[in-house]
Amino acid sequence: MKKACVVTVLRRRLLGVSLLACVPGVLSAAQTGDDMAMIPAGAFTMGSDRVANQDEKAGVGTNKPWYLDEHPAHKVDLPAFLIDRHEITSAAYMRFVTATGYTPPLPWMQNGYLLSSRRAEMAQLDVERLRRLAVKTFKVDADTRVMNKAQLLAAIETRLAEIDVEPVTNVSWRDAEAYCAWAGKRLPTEAEWEKAARGREGFEFPWGNQWTAGRSNAGGEMWNDGVAPVGAYPSDKSPYGVFDMAGNVSEWVQDWYQPYPGGDYHSEDFGEKYKVLRGAAWGREGHYAMHQFQRAAYRFNLQPEATLDDVGFRCAKDAPAKVAQPGK
Numbered sequence: 001m002k003k004a005c006v007v008t009v010l011r012r013r014l015l016g017v018s019l020l021a022c023v024p025g026v027l028s029a030a031q032t033g034d035d036m037a038m039i040p041a042g043a044f045t046m047g048s049d050r051v052a053n054q055d056e057k058a059g060v061g062t063n064k065p066w067y068l069d070e071h072p073a074h075k076v077d078l079p080a081f082l083i084d085r086h087e088i089t090s091a092a093y094m095r096f097v098t099a100t101g102y103t104p105p106l107p108w109m110q111n112g113y114l115l116s117s118r119r120a121e122m123a124q125l126d127v128e129r130l131r132r133l134a135v136k137t138f139k140v141d142a143d144t145r146v147m148n149k150a151q152l153l154a155a156i157e158t159r160l161a162e163i164d165v166e167p168v169t170n171v172s173w174r175d176a177e178a179y180c181a182w183a184g185k186r187l188p189t190e191a192e193w194e195k196a197a198r199g200r201e202g203f204e205f206p207w208g209n210q211w212t213a214g215r216s217n218a219g220g221e222m223w224n225d226g227v228a229p230v231g232a233y234p235s236d237k238s239p240y241g242v243f244d245m246a247g248n249v250s251e252w253v254q255d256w257y258q259p260y261p262g263g264d265y266h267s268e269d270f271g272e273k274y275k276v277l278r279g280a281a282w283g284r285e286g287h288y289a290m291h292q293f294q295r296a297a298y299r300f301n302l303q304p305e306a307t308l309d310d311v312g313f314r315c316a317k318d319a320p321a322k323v324a325q326p327g328k
Helices: 002-014 028-032 090-100 113-123 127-137 149-164 173-182 190-198
Strands: 036-039 042-046 074-078 081-084 250-256 275-278 300-302 316-318
Touching: 036 190, 042 190, 074 190, 081 190, 090 113, 090 149, 090 173, 113 127, 113 149, 127 149, 173 250, 190 250, 190 275
Parallel strands: none
Antiparallel strands: 036 081, 042 074, 081 316, 250 275, 275 300
């Protein structure tokens, strides 16, 4: 079903209809990064007091003790803010790269996406050169030997359209920060990200307190690039209407990896060495697809210069003064 939805999307793209029309709520604003959810002012419970069971104590699926860096559960009072409903897409990041001359993610030089702004030039290529491009760069999954020029161009367009709506990956914390600043936004704080994921009730997962397999793209899903189009999992939606917070890509946030006030865990990683990521990701296969990673309180950390094919981001910004009033 997941792949059928993508095919429908791409066919509609080629016919000039809005992209991702088969995924509820995902339209052009998702592609541009302009669709934001308002998170009201007020307190919420951040972190947890969970204690590892016997299997978890054995370190299955993680290189740090389970839950300890989430201790203690504590109230955090935040002003109102806005956060992107969707992870930043490749199409949105391409606009940033084109406008600023910023270095693109390395895989774009390998998968052909860097050529998305050069469609007119590709259309001028002879059929043999276009065929080589389709096979070697775009990895078109078809018998290109029997395809004419129009078919080859359509296949390449289909591939570009597929990447357009996927979250951008292989971006460092500094890349994410630069994009958000260019867009007039900023990275969300850890607290903002967690509140947006858990809602007023403080759910353990974005959808509630009960884990259910298949609700998010968190390992073992059948997508061409591992990542799914943003918003392709309507079931992975927080109470505030923010998508993909339990899966698809892990997301950079503003903060350095630090202990919570009153925490009972001490780590050599704490300090201004690693930045925090939130949310599980498609690449967490095997043990790393465990549902514990999909919990909204789970914390992960990487060096700010690191890039991975299952790490992306979304942006946030302060709410306008007229709505930044205490809420529920």
